[in-house]
Amino acid sequence: MxxxxxxxxxxxxxxxxxxxxxxxxxxxxxxxxxxxxxxxxxxxxxxxxxxxxxxxxxxxxxxxxxKIKNEPRGMEDADEAADSEAEASGSEGDVDAEHTMPTAHRIRCTGEEVPSPITSFSELTSRYSIPPDLLRNVASAGYADPTGVQTQGIPIMLEKRDMAAIAPTGSGKTLAFLLPIFGLLGAPGRSAAKQAGARALIVSPTRELAQQIHNEALKLAKGRKWKTVVLNKATANALRDKAARRKVDLIVSTPLSLVSALEEGIVDLDNIRHLILDEADRLLEEGFLKQIEEILAGCSHPELQKAVFSATLPAAVEAIANTFLRRPIRVIVGLKDSxxxxxxxxxxxxxxxxxxxxxxxxxxxxxxxxxxxxxxxxxxxxxxxxxxxxxxxxxxxxxxxxxxxxxxxxxxxxxxxxxxxxxxxxxxxxxxxxxxxxxxxxxxxxxxxxxxxxxxxxxxxxxxxxxxxxxxxxxxxxxxxxxxxxxxxxxxxxxxxxxxxxxxxxxxxxxxxxxxxxxxxxxxxxxxxxxxxxxxxxxRDMISASKRRKVEGEKAEKEVALAEE
DNA sequence: TCGCTTT
Known part of the structure; x- marks a missing residue:
């Protein structure tokens, strides 16, 4: 007690x-x-x-x-300035052609040769040959129309471009990277040398978030033979077996689990083609940064695509991201820091x-x-x-x-x-x-x-x-x-x-x-x-609300359970 | 400063 x-x-x-x-x-x-x-x-x-x-x-x-304004810029000031500079530099790559869209939902892209946005998920079949069964899984996971970050982020990812995506909380960033990853993974992991082993890696700052991303991945991979894995003690152990390692297509991990597994030699990142840093500004903070550098160093494939995602990306941290992103496209949905x-x-x-x-x-x-x-x-x-x-x-x-x-x-x-x-x-x-x-x-x-x-x-x-x-x-x-x-x-x-x-x-x-x-x-x-x-x-009110919620929760769990099968 | 991240 x-x-x-x-x-x-x-x-x-x-x-x-x-x-x-x-x-x-x-x-x-x-x-x-x-x-x-x-x-x-x-x-x-x-x-x-x-x-x-x-x-x-x-x-x-x-x-x-x-006077404060004239002092050396803090991060926020630098951010604001960066945004107004982008605005001042013209509407190049600005997809908000009509000015009817409210500022809060406006999508702004900067970078070279920005792919045009999608307007529906179904469009992905003709444009990028995304298999219909993957889109069926998207639909049955409850996604009907693409959100802002999805309309622009998915084609950018599918064209294998590096990206910094800044979009509001709860606006569907996870699907914006998971769907293209599954679209690009190709055939599920087999023993064929070129396809062997993990080809996509998602890094998240907490275990809970890693698990949640994994659950979403399971829903999208349902009915297909892709293997996704959250790295932890148990799964790392299983990966000591080389044959088991070759069957993994997608790894979701926290930085330390991954570095630890790297050092133990039970994962290798040589074949990773898609690297996602989720909550990137958190991951690029001191304390995580060294491990992220180690992970980046481990991803040695020449065609490595890198993307960072967050609802917030202070300018100083974005500058760090830009040291490893190549020819990145910056997508920002809504207003920064709102x-x-x-x-x-x-x-x-x-x-x-x-x-x-x-x-x-x-x-x-x-x-x-x-x-x-x-x-x-x-x-x-x-x-x-x-x-x-x-x-x-x-x-x-x-x-x-x-x-x-x-x-x-x-x-x-x-x-x-x-x-x-x-x-x-x-x-x-x-x-x-x-x-x-x-x-x-x-x-x-x-x-x-x-x-x-x-x-x-x-x-x-x-x-x-x-x-x-x-x-x-x-x-x-x-x-x-x-x-x-x-x-x-x-x-x-x-x-x-x-x-x-x-x-x-x-x-x-x-x-x-x-x-x-x-x-x-x-x-x-x-x-x-x-x-x-x-x-x-x-x-009493709370109990009835709680009951409703429980039903929803159980439904969600069932979906995950089904996906796991 | 504290929060977070392997065993």
Missing amino acids: DAFALLSRGGAQFDKKRFSKEVSLFNGRKRPDEHSVSKPPETDELPAELDFFKYAEGGVHSGRAK ATDTIQQELLFCGSEIGKLQALHNLVADGIQPPVLIFVQSIERATELFHELLYDGLNVDVVHSDRSKAQREETVRRFRRGEVWVLVATELMARGMDFKGVNLVVNYDFPQTVQSYIHRIGRTGRAGRQGKAVTYFTKEDAPYIKSVANVLKASGQEVPQYMLDLPKPSKLKKRELKRRPIERKDIARAAGAGVGRNLANRR
Whole structure:
């Protein structure tokens, strides 16, 4: 049992079983004062509580803003500049011939000899001889019409061009590389020397995402003899057998698994013709970069096609990508550094740490529609918040990298199936994960980069669905607010003017900031305030939503199971 | 700074 839970309840026995029934759970617990949490400022005035000036020299009115612009460019500035340069350089390769298309969905291509986009999947048969059974699998996986990144990205991939694709979260990037890969793989792996061994490699920053990509690949490969494999301990072992290795067509892997297998000599990348870096900006960050370089070095085939995909690609990282992409085509869908417009975004000022906890309690008490995903900044805080919500009798689980592989898999599976209503997660879940029905993302801890914000909230509002994202902040988060406020503005959300007027803090000041842990006494106080008498009713709503979700989850699992056969 | 990545 968790010692912390015991402590925070003044020694009261903390027993999960107590919460298996809803009865009497919340009796006698007072609903917190509805106004105990500061509401978001409704005016454009700078709230007095927000003493931003200690994070930046000068202030909003000091004329400093102009000066900041003249300082050496940060990544975001460079990005904006890169985009306007592209725009200024003319509409060459711009497929948005008619200006009727809303900016948010506009596709812009730069590069030499950009192939024309497709307008339907069926077109791929005549144009690129894509087999009809592959297209049937596309259709039965639920893809009807190609999305922006697919219309342009698929022909580019099929013409074996290198590419940097930047497209919103939930807009179908996975299919944009998987479909062409299967179209180009040719005959499934046989012992014929030239075809032997893996010919395509997809690298992903997390195991969960690798597994998800693999599941999608299985759906597309259904009924054909292609073999795709996620590299992990078990599969790596199987690959020690040379004959088994020759049968693999497509490998999906995290960087370290792959490097490890490379060093052990149980995979060789000599025959890889298609290399995809998914969530490329993450993979090209320090910490991953060395391994990516090793992987690139291992892919020695002269006809290697490389493509990087992400919803975000800061200019500095794109520059790194451009060192290994050859004659790349850059595809950008929508506006750079903007969130999906189907997500309703809110920034909520909570005053303090305890204010955030109360805000969350109020949110739950007011009723939430599961599934809900809550992001925090560290493993420790994930654990703490998990226990807090468990105490509230919520159907909650937690996922982070300190949990075992089995626990992580089980938690994700249960969340997909609707058995877990609220999932507390670290950055681990921020990228790529496709939980189609997530209704709400809560950024309990303010994301530390714009990229993180965009990816986190992108777990909702996917594939054209509506979604909602609430981001809590306190004055500690001041240095990060302006850039996130700009994201809201760029995606057409209302945002108080004062947030946009904030000075841009220096990197140094950001670095000085440290997030304090959720303090035990804060939790004890907030928990004492209770979750509210309403919860039993709300639970009933949640249960019915959960049941609907479970049906969807099981259906999805069946599809994967079928594909595996 | 922390988060993430093999055994």
